[in-house]
Amino acid sequence: MSIKDRVAIIGVGTTKFGENFEMTYQDMALEAVYEAYQDAGLETKDMDAAWLGTLSPGLTGLEGDAGASLAEPLNFYPRPVTRVSAYCCSGMEAIRNAAFGVASGEYKLVLAVGVEKMREVPPRGSLVARHIHETHPLLSKGRTAPGIFAPIATRYFHQYGYTKETLAKVAVKNHYNGSLNPKAHFRSPITEEAALKAPMVVDPLGLFDCCPTTDGAAAAILTTPEFAQELKKDYILIKGMGLAVTHGYFSMAFQEDNDFLGFKSTREAAAMAYRQAGIKDPRKEIDVAEVHDCFTITELVNYEDLGFCGRGEGGRLIAEGITALNGELPVNTSGGLKSCGHPVGATGVRMVADVVSQLRGRSGKRQLKKVDIGLTHTLGGPGSIACVFVLGRP
Amino acid sequence: MVGITSYGAYIPKYRLARDVIAKAWGPRFISGERAVANYDEDSLTMATEAALNCLQGRDPKSVDGLIFASTTSPYLEKQASTLVATAADLPAEIFTADQLSSLRAGTAALKSAMDAVKGGSSKNILITAADSRRAEPGSDSEQLIGDGAAAVMVGSTGVAASIEGTYSVSEEFLDAWRKQDDAFLQKGDSAFIQTYGYARIVQNCVEGILKKYEMKTGDISKFIFSAPDSRIYARLAKTLHLPPGSFMEDPLLTTVGDTGAAGPLMLLVAVLEKAQPGERILLCSYGAGNSDAFLLQVTPEAERLRERQGVSFYQNIKRPLTNYEKFLKFQNTLPHEPLAPFSSWALLWKEQKQNLRLYGTRCKKCGTFAFPRRRVCQKCHAKDEYEEAKLPRQGKVYTFAKDHLFPSPDPPTVMAVTDMDGGGRFYGQLTDGDPNQVKIGMPVELTFRRFHQGDGFYNYFWKLRPRE
Numbered sequence: 001m002s003i004k005d006r007v008a009i010i011g012v013g014t015t016k017f018g019e020n021f022e023m024t025y026q027d028m029a030l031e032a033v034y035e036a037y038q039d040a041g042l043e044t045k046d047m048d049a050a051w052l053g054t055l056s057p058g059l060t061g062l063e064g065d066a067g068a069s070l071a072e073p074l075n076f077y078p079r080p081v082t083r084v085s086a087y088c089c090s091g092m093e094a095i096r097n098a099a100f101g102v103a104s105g106e107y108k109l110v111l112a113v114g115v116e117k118m119r120e121v122p123p124r125g126s127l128v129a130r131h132i133h134e135t136h137p138l139l140s141k142g143r144t145a146p147g148i149f150a151p152i153a154t155r156y157f158h159q160y161g162y163t164k165e166t167l168a169k170v171a172v173k174n175h176y177n178g179s180l181n182p183k184a185h186f187r188s189p190i191t192e193e194a195a196l197k198a199p200m201v202v203d204p205l206g207l208f209d210c211c212p213t214t215d216g217a218a219a220a221i222l223t224t225p226e227f228a229q230e231l232k233k234d235y236i237l238i239k240g241m242g243l244a245v246t247h248g249y250f251s252m253a254f255q256e257d258n259d260f261l262g263f264k265s266t267r268e269a270a271a272m273a274y275r276q277a278g279i280k281d282p283r284k285e286i287d288v289a290e291v292h293d294c295f296t297i298t299e300l301v302n303y304e305d306l307g308f309c310g311r312g313e314g315g316r317l318i319a320e321g322i323t324a325l326n327g328e329l330p331v332n333t334s335g336g337l338k339s340c341g342h343p344v345g346a347t348g349v350r351m352v353a354d355v356v357s358q359l360r361g362r363s364g365k366r367q368l369k370k371v372d373i374g375l376t377h378t379l380g381g382p383g384s385i386a387c388v389f390v391l392g393r394p
Numbered sequence: 395m396v397g398i399t400s401y402g403a404y405i406p407k408y409r410l411a412r413d414v415i416a417k418a419w420g421p422r423f424i425s426g427e428r429a430v431a432n433y434d435e436d437s438l439t440m441a442t443e444a445a446l447n448c449l450q451g452r453d454p455k456s457v458d459g460l461i462f463a464s465t466t467s468p469y470l471e472k473q474a475s476t477l478v479a480t481a482a483d484l485p486a487e488i489f490t491a492d493q494l495s496s497l498r499a500g501t502a503a504l505k506s507a508m509d510a511v512k513g514g515s516s517k518n519i520l521i522t523a524a525d526s527r528r529a530e531p532g533s534d535s536e537q538l539i540g541d542g543a544a545a546v547m548v549g550s551t552g553v554a555a556s557i558e559g560t561y562s563v564s565e566e567f568l569d570a571w572r573k574q575d576d577a578f579l580q581k582g583d584s585a586f587i588q589t590y591g592y593a594r595i596v597q598n599c600v601e602g603i604l605k606k607y608e609m610k611t612g613d614i615s616k617f618i619f620s621a622p623d624s625r626i627y628a629r630l631a632k633t634l635h636l637p638p639g640s641f642m643e644d645p646l647l648t649t650v651g652d653t654g655a656a657g658p659l660m661l662l663v664a665v666l667e668k669a670q671p672g673e674r675i676l677l678c679s680y681g682a683g684n685s686d687a688f689l690l691q692v693t694p695e696a697e698r699l700r701e702r703q704g705v706s707f708y709q710n711i712k713r714p715l716t717n718y719e720k721f722l723k724f725q726n727t728l729p730h731e732p733l734a735p736f737s738s739w740a741l742l743w744k745e746q747k748q749n750l751r752l753y754g755t756r757c758k759k760c761g762t763f764a765f766p767r768r769r770v771c772q773k774c775h776a777k778d779e780y781e782e783a784k785l786p787r788q789g790k791v792y793t794f795a796k797d798h799l800f801p802s803p804d805p806p807t808v809m810a811v812t813d814m815d816g817g818g819r820f821y822g823q824l825t826d827g828d829p830n831q832v833k834i835g836m837p838v839e840l841t842f843r844r845f846h847q848g849d850g851f852y853n854y855f856w857k858l859r860p861r862e
Contacts, residue, residue, distance in 0.1 A: 150795030253821035
């Protein structure tokens with residue numbers, strides 16, 4: 001039995017993404033959830049269970065280490081709250097598990113929330129420090145988050161002849177989209193020249209090839225399509241959900257079958273989601289996509305891994321404007337991780353909220369004309385886990 | 395016949411022109427350049443390099459002893475030779491020892507190895523000597539000292555230079571020292587120590603061994619002495635009336651520097667690389683009143699060792715260190731927070747065969763190789779049906795990146811994915827290279843380095859470096 005059309009999303013909420021110095025972890029969780037409540041016309045007493053996605057509780061006094069960090073601000077007691085963690089897929093993984101909770105028949109209304117507080121410490125004290133200080137003492141030591149993706153850019157350039165200018169086009173597109181998104185971390189358009197001139201972070205990735213260190217939270221309320229209809233909400237249906245784990249954490253770069261030109265995890269997760277949703281030609285059938293652009297190169301290989309184009313054609317897709325806001329298949333109309341920022345646990349839920357808004361025609365200046373099918377994609381760790389959802393209107 | 399059956403050496407790639415030091419502090423005491431250990435090198439890693447070169451083409455299982463000689467062992471308490479032996483993949487059932495705190499530690503090790511082989515308690519003992527001493531910035535020693543390592547195998551089969559005789563002198567004399575807490579080398583009155591220390595004691599030792607074996611200066615083809623300074627070295631040769639050509643004009647001082655406990659063995663390796671069968675060599679070390687002399691005779695087996703990575707090989711492999719401040723950072727003279735990420739000896743102990751000896755797994759069912767090791771085969775899913783197999787040490791860069799975030803005294807940190815020649819892949823830091831020269835396809839090899847001080851101890855592991 002497929003998951004297709006068995007779970008509906010009836011409300012979404014997102015905090016402002018940015019350096020939320022004035023908000024605690026719990027404040028952000030609360031803000032996102034109450035916005036989703038307002039959207040759905042529901043409240044805490046209506047909920048049966050919740051899932052909480054957070055990657056790194058260590059960045060803020062272990063908040064997010066367990067479901068209690070969500071139950072406490074909402075006074076959600078004594079209902080079950082499950083914390084999930086799957087690297088950068090943590091947010092989508094919270095939704096995926098919440099969806100199974102509904103599909104199983106056990107729960108009618110559930111919350112899926114993603115929260116990450118990264119700016120209680122300086123940017124270099126966050127995920128950078130986590131890679132440097134908390135990983136295996138020896139294996140892969142020297143790798144940082146941009147260091148995971150930079151060697152892909154090196155190999156990608158070598159293999160297909162692209163240059164940093166291709167990467168800059170991704171940054172320019174996503175910064176432009178972000179400039180139209182009131183909740184994005186970065187709201188200024190940039191030029192290709194500025195992107196190319198920026199200092200190197202992990203060569204060949206420069207500053208504008210990297211997403212920032214950001215605070216944020218996002219929430220979604222899930223229920224059965226039957227109950228969604230009862231509530232007469234402009235709900236959105238889950239058409240397919242794939243999660244693929246294809247490698248380990250420290251050893252992925254040691255794997256000889258890893259060609260450093262894309263991610264098997266994305267290809268596998270997309271295959272699962274497409275099979276469930278009945279997608280045969282993603283380029284034609286998908287109207288809008290939020291994909292994991294933690295770094296500009298990642299967006300290019302995502303195009304290929306998600307089947308938007310053939311291997312090696314990602315650079316051409318961006319150059320031809322196919323994925324621009326006014327293109328044939330707009331990607332990251334929110335501004336992506338590049339402009340919204342990447343509060344890890346929140347990102348996947350934020351993506352779902354953005355695609356749900358596009359499908360409901362509520363994306364303001366970024367609203368696309370014809371949107372029936374949308375896609376979200378997150379990629380986690382060294383690229384060893386990927387999650388892909390296909391969402392659609394009833 | 396007991397003697398040297400193999401040898402190897404190591405000189406760190408970075409060379410600091412003495413002009414660079416003189417630019418910071420004034421007069422230049424000696425011309426040329428000195429070798430400088432990279433920030434991730436120490437005596438233990440350099441000794442490992444020399445040991446691996448000495449072992450080239452030999453079965454590590456044939457070695458039954460290893461002695462590490464140095465005055466700069468990374469630990470005051472914790473034997474270094476055990477780790478050198480492990481990284482060199484020597485068997486666990488061997489005798490290991492550290493010979494420390496004297497500049498003649500290398501020859502002291504040679505003497506005890508020779509005695510052990512002669513006495514029949516050991517067959518093949520690997521001696522690896524390394525030093526990386528620190529001198530006060532601005533002192534003449536800062537210019538004179540250099541970093542380096544040499545290794546010799548002592549055995550009784552395939553002897554390339556037989557040890558025909560020995561002689562030692564041990565007289566209480568204080569000329570150079572480091573107390574427990576001294577950061578830098580301390581030295582006594584130079585006029586006094588030159589006359590009554592080095593020159594007199596080495597002279598006594600050389601004359602003593604010649605007399606003991608009824609030989610004359612003319613019977614010796616090559617004299618090798620510890621050489622702490624070019625002037626007093628030249629004066630000694632004059633005092634002994636050595637004919638020109640019977641000693642090295644420049645005992646590596648203008649190209650490497652005074653490598654302390656490694657010095658005599660490095661000079662021995664340099665001489666053996668060019669020695670002809672039948673030649674007699676007199677080797678004499680010196681360290682604070684102690685001197686060991688050896689009479690060696692070169693055999694036809696010496697020809698067999700010509701292709702070894704020894705002193706002349708490394709003399710040509712260099713990268714200039716043009717920045718004095720970087721030198722101070724490499725030497726740990728500039729105070730800085732040491733990198734101390736998570737580590738756990740309990741974890742590393744379990745993984746030492748993989749991380750130190752570089753063993754992965756090869757599936758017995760389908761032959762698939764995995765590094766890091768896999769209990770369940772990546773291809774055929776067989777569980778616990780593997781044999782341990784070594785990761786090759788040489789390969790070619792598949793892709794790479796230059797990281798400006800990872801803390802390093804020598805940024806950026808180049809991380810390279812490398813396909814090893816013969817199978818397997820390694821991903822790790824690339825050291826000793828010019829980041830601008832790194833390319834896909836570049837030949838590289840694994841080198842043993844000091845990583846960080848996680849959990850309060852020194853964590854050692856392998857890095858990549860450009861292959862020469």
